[in-house]
Amino acid sequence: MKILITPRLERCIGCHSCSLACARLVHHRLSWDMAGIRIASSGGLSTGFEARICLACDPAPCAAACPTGAYSQRRGGGVVVRKNLCIRCGECAQACPVDAIYLDITGEPFVCLHCGQCVPYCPHDCLEMKDLGGAPAQQDEAQEVTA
Amino acid sequence: MIRDYFRVLVVDLALGKGKVTKVPGRDEVAGGSGLGALLFNRYGKTDRPWDDPEQPLIFAIGPLTGYFPLMSKTVAAFKSPYHDQYAESHAGGRSALAIRFADYDALVLTGRATRPSALVVGSRHLELKDVHYLWGLDIQESGKLLRRMFKGSGHRSILRIGPAGEQKSAMAGINVDTYRHFGRLGGGGVMGAKNLKAIVIIGDGSFPLMEGKDYPRLFESVHRKLTATDMMQKYHNLGTPANVAILNELQALPWRNLQATTDPEVHGISGERFAETALLRNAACAGCPVGCIHIGFSRERFQTDYRYFYRQVSYDHEPIFATGSMLGVTDCFAILDLLDVIEQMGLDVMSAGVALAWATEALEKGVISAAETLLPLRFGDHNTYEQAVRYLAYGVNEFYRLLAQGTLKAAAHYGGADFACVLGQEMAGYATGEVFFTSQALGLRHSHLDSAGYAYDQKYPEKDVTKAVDFLMAEEASRSFLTSMVACLFARGVYSEELLADCLRVVGYGALADNIDAVSRTIQKLRWQTRLATGFDPHRVAIPKRFTEITTWKGKLDAEFLSTLQNTYARRILELTGEAKG
Numbered sequence: 001m002k003i004l005i006t007p008r009l010e011r012c013i014g015c016h017s018c019s020l021a022c023a024r025l026v027h028h029r030l031s032w033d034m035a036g037i038r039i040a041s042s043g044g045l046s047t048g049f050e051a052r053i054c055l056a057c058d059p060a061p062c063a064a065a066c067p068t069g070a071y072s073q074r075r076g077g078g079v080v081v082r083k084n085l086c087i088r089c090g091e092c093a094q095a096c097p098v099d100a101i102y103l104d105i106t107g108e109p110f111v112c113l114h115c116g117q118c119v120p121y122c123p124h125d126c127l128e129m130k131d132l133g134g135a136p137a138q139q140d141e142a143q144e145v146t147a
Numbered sequence: 148m149i150r151d152y153f154r155v156l157v158v159d160l161a162l163g164k165g166k167v168t169k170v171p172g173r174d175e176v177a178g179g180s181g182l183g184a185l186l187f188n189r190y191g192k193t194d195r196p197w198d199d200p201e202q203p204l205i206f207a208i209g210p211l212t213g214y215f216p217l218m219s220k221t222v223a224a225f226k227s228p229y230h231d232q233y234a235e236s237h238a239g240g241r242s243a244l245a246i247r248f249a250d251y252d253a254l255v256l257t258g259r260a261t262r263p264s265a266l267v268v269g270s271r272h273l274e275l276k277d278v279h280y281l282w283g284l285d286i287q288e289s290g291k292l293l294r295r296m297f298k299g300s301g302h303r304s305i306l307r308i309g310p311a312g313e314q315k316s317a318m319a320g321i322n323v324d325t326y327r328h329f330g331r332l333g334g335g336g337v338m339g340a341k342n343l344k345a346i347v348i349i350g351d352g353s354f355p356l357m358e359g360k361d362y363p364r365l366f367e368s369v370h371r372k373l374t375a376t377d378m379m380q381k382y383h384n385l386g387t388p389a390n391v392a393i394l395n396e397l398q399a400l401p402w403r404n405l406q407a408t409t410d411p412e413v414h415g416i417s418g419e420r421f422a423e424t425a426l427l428r429n430a431a432c433a434g435c436p437v438g439c440i441h442i443g444f445s446r447e448r449f450q451t452d453y454r455y456f457y458r459q460v461s462y463d464h465e466p467i468f469a470t471g472s473m474l475g476v477t478d479c480f481a482i483l484d485l486l487d488v489i490e491q492m493g494l495d496v497m498s499a500g501v502a503l504a505w506a507t508e509a510l511e512k513g514v515i516s517a518a519e520t521l522l523p524l525r526f527g528d529h530n531t532y533e534q535a536v537r538y539l540a541y542g543v544n545e546f547y548r549l550l551a552q553g554t555l556k557a558a559a560h561y562g563g564a565d566f567a568c569v570l571g572q573e574m575a576g577y578a579t580g581e582v583f584f585t586s587q588a589l590g591l592r593h594s595h596l597d598s599a600g601y602a603y604d605q606k607y608p609e610k611d612v613t614k615a616v617d618f619l620m621a622e623e624a625s626r627s628f629l630t631s632m633v634a635c636l637f638a639r640g641v642y643s644e645e646l647l648a649d650c651l652r653v654v655g656y657g658a659l660a661d662n663i664d665a666v667s668r669t670i671q672k673l674r675w676q677t678r679l680a681t682g683f684d685p686h687r688v689a690i691p692k693r694f695t696e697i698t699t700w701k702g703k704l705d706a707e708f709l710s711t712l713q714n715t716y717a718r719r720i721l722e723l724t725g726e727a728k729g
Contacts, residue, residue, distance in 0.1 A: 013428075013440075024362075029356055048428075104353065
């Protein structure tokens with residue numbers, strides 16, 4: 001089981017290639033919002049960039065908050081999303097502590113699925129798919145992700 | 148969004164209201180440069196001055212903006228305070244993708260705001276906000292406040308002017324997202340004349356993509372070409388400053404108001420020196436994985452104790468030439484200090500540097516005196532230049548006000564036109580020879596990027612007028628199409644006509660894909676017709692004597708060849724538009 005992490009985000013140049021790739025390849029949209037990873041400048045361009053991305057919580061508060069089962073816990077962290085079950089209530093976005101879930105104008109949620117399709121489009125190797133293997137130490141993983 | 152027409156937001160700044168307008172012509176002019184000219188013909192007043200409130204300020208993107216890498220630039224079109232004629236200026240940053248995701252092909256701003264204002268547009272937002280409290284603030288201060296005042300961090304573009312724009316200077320640029328600029332031909336002055344301090348474009352829309360795998364496959368292939376080959380390496384690595392040492396070695400780098408074309412002191416301002424000592428990091432325009440923006444630092448000790456503040460300053464070949472070699476400043480940190488002041492004032496760096504180089508030589512020669520300059524301008528004295536930049540931005544006396552309208556305007560009044568380094572506007576940093584001087588002097592944007600004159604000079608040693616002008620005309624047509632997509636011209640080696648056709652076809656612009664040649668010629672002709680309609684006469688462009696006095700690696704410049712080139716290129720421009728006489 002792998003999760004997407006951003007261990008080298010200090011290298012980010014703000015090209016948005018990751019967000020555009022996620023929207024294009026996963027969600028079939030031209031967008032820098034409808035994506036599981038979204039880039040914003042942190043306090044203006046002169047202080048660099050930050051990524052809004054799912055940290056692969058386990059247990060995931062968004063899955064716990066989802067009233068219809070559209071979000072369910074993903075093995076290794078994060079969530080599995082079944083959009084046909086989603087009623088656009090927005091509870092998942094409310095529950096996410098790190099603002100990783102984007103709601104479009106209709107309330108449709110977009111969150112990282114940890115598929116890794118964005119990774120090859122980053123020109124500075126900021127992103128990485130981390131193999132969790134069989135390691136049971138969920139707590140250690142979480143610490144590494146947020147370090 | 149793929150449409151067979153243009154969706155244009157036309158805003159009347161006097162009323163603070165806008166109208167979404169459907170403009171036909173997609174298959175004829177594509178977008179970008181072509182769309183800018185089309186919209187100027189629709190909304191512009193050729194017979195009224197540039198600062199007539201009705202004149203439009205246009206920002207146009209292209210059919211491929213956001214759909215492919217490096218389709219990341221915006222074309223600004225307006226009647227210029229520099230020459231009171233039609234003008235284009237190009238910039239990147241986030242501007243292009245923000246306009247795409249605000250779901251417009253172009254913004255057209257007419258009228259004059261009654262109060263100093265900020266215009267905010269998005270896919271579901273239009274607001275003209277009174278920001279009189281920002282008037283007078285520099286680029287950094289106003290940027291910080293604008294970021295706090297408006298939403299959309301990361302997915303918005305903030306265009307703003309500094310004091311120079313507020314003064315309606317013909318050398319005022321429009322700052323885009325801190326590190327990029329619509330620098331040339333006075334776009335900042337146009338915003339100042341419209342009482343418009345800032346434009347915030349919120350890219351908050353999204354669009355469904357075409358069905359099937361063809362589009363993502365082609366995107367992947369283009370992305371690979373742009374990043375996995377060495378084609379873009381020069382823009383990514385040292386960036387454009389790599390040119391500084393190369394041109395100096397060629398005897399083609401303008402030094403001290405083009406009194407020389409090479410100098411051993413170049414090592415202090417080379418791309419290598421900047422990268423090794425002053426480079427902090429890189430940044431990119433949205434939608435471009437190359438990351439050609441090079442950001443260095445300017446540090447100031449403000450107490451005798453070790454107390455500093457620092458600012459991040461972007462640099463490129465042209466700013467280094469304009470504030471370095473052209474002003475005899477040979478230390479990279481002195482250049483960054485000077486660039487920072489120019490940035491904060493909202494001046495176009497190339498125009499400001501070249502104008503101050505002329506003023507320095509004019510002072511040396513006694514053409515003007517300290518009564519005009521107020522400062523003892525001296526090549527290499529960057530501290531004095533920092534103050535001169537402020538004087539130029541604020542137009543503190545008649546001399547600086549005149550100089551800010553263009554070096555030749557000041558020279559017409561005081562004398563010294565022979566050594567004004569002006570080719571349509573203040574020169575770019577290439578003293579490569581006759582073909583480049585002709586191409587910038589007569590180019591539509593008076594930019595080194597209009598056609599590749601500097602490349603021709605380096606590639607072809609023979610003095611063949613027909614071959615050279617054929618090259619310039621063909622290159623200009625091809626670049627007109629690229630700047631109508633709107634591609635960054637750094638990608639011109641990757642985006643061949645065949646690849647552009649594939650890209651256009653896969654997103655649904657089949658008619659454009661099938662007619663690239665014809666559309667290129669249409670755009671080229673329309674742009675020139677628009678320029679000529681506002682008063683341009685290519686036969687009347689003066690190339691000052693200084694350009695004929697230089698020596699490059701090819702030897703002494705050939706004034707007769709230069710003159711024949713100019714006449715021939717001027718005739719070809721007029722023939723293209725059907726205005727040739729006899």
